[in-house]
Amino acid sequence: MHPHIKALYNSAQKPSRLIIGLMSGTSLDGLDVALCKVTGAGLNTHIEVLNFTTVDYNDDYKTKIKQVFAKRECDLELVTLLHPWVGKLHGNMVNQCLAKWNINPASIDVIASHGQTIYHCPQSQHNHKSFTNGTLQIGDSDQIAVTTGITTIGDFRQKHIAAGGEGAPLAVYGDYLYFSSAVESRVLLNMGGIANLTFLPKNGDANGVFSSDIGPGNTIMDAYVQQHFIGQHYDDGAKIAKAGKVNTPLLNALCNNAFFNLPMPKTTGPEVFNLAYLNAAQQLTNTQRLSHEDVMATLNTFTATVIANALNECAERAQNCVVYASGGGIHNPLLMAQLTALCPRIKAFKNTDDLGINPDAKEAVLFAILANECLAGEQQHLSNTAQGIAGVTMGKVSFAD
Numbered sequence: 296m297h298p299h300i301k302a303l304y305n306s307a308q309k310p311s312r313l314i315i316g317l318m319s320g321t322s323l324d325g326l327d328v329a330l331c332k333v334t335g336a337g338l339n340t341h342i343e344v345l346n347f348t349t350v351d352y353n354d355d356y357k358t359k360i361k362q363v364f365a366k367r368e369c370d371l372e373l374v375t376l377l378h379p380w381v382g383k384l385h386g387n388m389v390n391q392c393l394a395k396w397n398i399n400p401a402s403i404d405v406i407a408s409h410g411q412t413i414y415h416c417p418q419s420q421h422n423h424k425s426f427t428n429g430t431l432q433i434g435d436s437d438q439i440a441v442t443t444g445i446t447t448i449g450d451f452r453q454k455h456i457a458a459g460g461e462g463a464p465l466a467v468y469g470d471y472l473y474f475s476s477a478v479e480s481r482v483l484l485n486m487g488g489i490a491n492l493t494f495l496p497k498n499g500d501a502n503g504v505f506s507s508d509i510g511p512g513n514t515i516m517d518a519y520v521q522q523h524f525i526g527q528h529y530d531d532g533a534k535i536a537k538a539g540k541v542n543t544p545l546l547n548a549l550c551n552n553a554f555f556n557l558p559m560p561k562t563t564g565p566e567v568f569n570l571a572y573l574n575a576a577q578q579l580t581n582t583q584r585l586s587h588e589d590v591m592a593t594l595n596t597f598t599a600t601v602i603a604n605a606l607n608e609c610a611e612r613a614q615n616c617v618v619y620a621s622g623g624g625i626h627n628p629l630l631m632a633q634l635t636a637l638c639p640r641i642k643a644f645k646n647t648d649d650l651g652i653n654p655d656a657k658e659a660v661l662f663a664i665l666a667n668e669c670l671a672g673e674q675q676h677l678s679n680t681a682q683g684i685a686g687v688t689m690g691k692v693s694f695a696d
């Protein structure tokens with residue numbers, strides 16, 4: 296047997312494994328690195344996050360990625376070069392974290408890497424009749440494995456697509472295994488660049504579970520701030536939005552998009568919800584001269600409105616739903632206050648800290664869970680393809696040499 300296969304075989308049989316989950320999201324703020332001790336598998340999974348950090352990206356990374364990110368047309372040579380470059384960078388960032396945490400790389404069973412999404416196009420978004428769904432993540436796992444010396448499992452989304460899904464949200468797999476409750480109906484709400492949710496009815500019945508993207512989280516707000524407030528990446532504490540007034544015609548135009556009328560589950564990305572989307576709505580409503588503060592106030596309410604609509608749909612399916620939020624949006628006080636006001640039927644808004652998982656780390660932990668399932672999962676608990684949840688094992692294995 297090849298020594299790498301033997302090592303994986305041994306890892307799979309251990310009662311618990313050390314897995315590093317890596318997530319680089321649509322906000323391009325940094326690489327989330329979660330060192331997890333994962334015990335068991337399937338519904339008996341237990342996670343302890345031993346260390347978590349976000350390694351910030353420098354301007355060079357952001358500039359390079361933005362040349363291809365969510366762009367229908369871009370330099371194919373650059374995409375080709377970025378694939379190994381991002382992988383090596385992520386590998387170096389892991390090495391840096393392990394050194395800082397004083398952890399021996401040899402003690403890590405596997406790295407679970409999401410990579411960097413550069414384009415996402417479900418069928419509902421593109422007009423090519425002969426194609427189904429597509430999504431593309433760069434940051435080659437072979438580079439990570441070679442750079443760190445640690446076996447790396449990556450490229451999780453392609454199997455979901457191969458099984459008929461849209462390649463996202465994958466959160467449901469971790470959410471179901473880890474956050475289901477017998478006594479409480481839960482909505483796990485993540486507000487990153489794009490907002491998504493997982494609905495977990497309290498009986499734990501996999502047939503009632505669903506997961507879907509909702510629409511923009513922070514993505515348009517971030518893009519607007521970056522364009523007009525040089526040096527700022529986002530509206531810290533919603534200071535800009537709080538200083539403005541919501542413009543109702545612009546809000547209505549922003550909310551008027553076919554995506555919002557599609558039934559869940561569905562997925563989207565910054566390919567749709569971007570500055571061009573805002574500009575088109577401003578032109579339509581003749582609101583190009585609004586102050587930046589008013590635009591930000593309107594964008595904040597737009598995000599809150601679309602998220603609230605989806606949460607209210609969940610509240611119709613189960614009484615006394617509790618929302619557990621995660622992602623950078625939880626740090627936006629205006630957004631959180633608006634959500635609470637717009638969702639009177641949601642019993643309580645909490646965050647995933649209340650369930651033992653740091654809300655900023657949640658997506659990186661998800662990929663550690665998916666890698667653990669790839670290694671040690673014995674059966675698929677979710678095979679409800681009607682809800683867009685394929686019962687498949689995800690991830691591709693890269694060895695260090």
Ligand SMILES: Nc1ncnc2c1ncn2[C@@H]1O[C@H](COP(=O)(O)OP(=O)(O)OP(=O)(O)O)[C@@H](O)[C@H]1O
Pocket residue numbers: 319320321322323324485486487488489490512513517528529530531532533621622623624626627628658
């Ligand atoms: N203090 C804060 N005030 C306001 N907004 C904040 C604050 N901190 C973070 N955010 C928002 O959260 C964003 C980062 O969120 P997160 O890291 O969850 O996104 P992501 O993982 O890249 O996105 P996705 O889940 O869509 O891939 C920031 O770009 C910003 O918009």
Ligand SMILES: CC(=O)N[C@H]1[C@@H]2OC[C@@H](O2)[C@@H](O)[C@@H]1O[C@H](C)C(=O)O
Pocket residue numbers: 320321412415430462463464465466467487488489490491508562563564658661
């Ligand atoms: C294609 C892609 O990268 N999608 C991300 C993005 O960020 C949030 C939302 O859009 C979600 O669908 C997904 O990430 C999370 C981790 C998921 O798959 O659950």
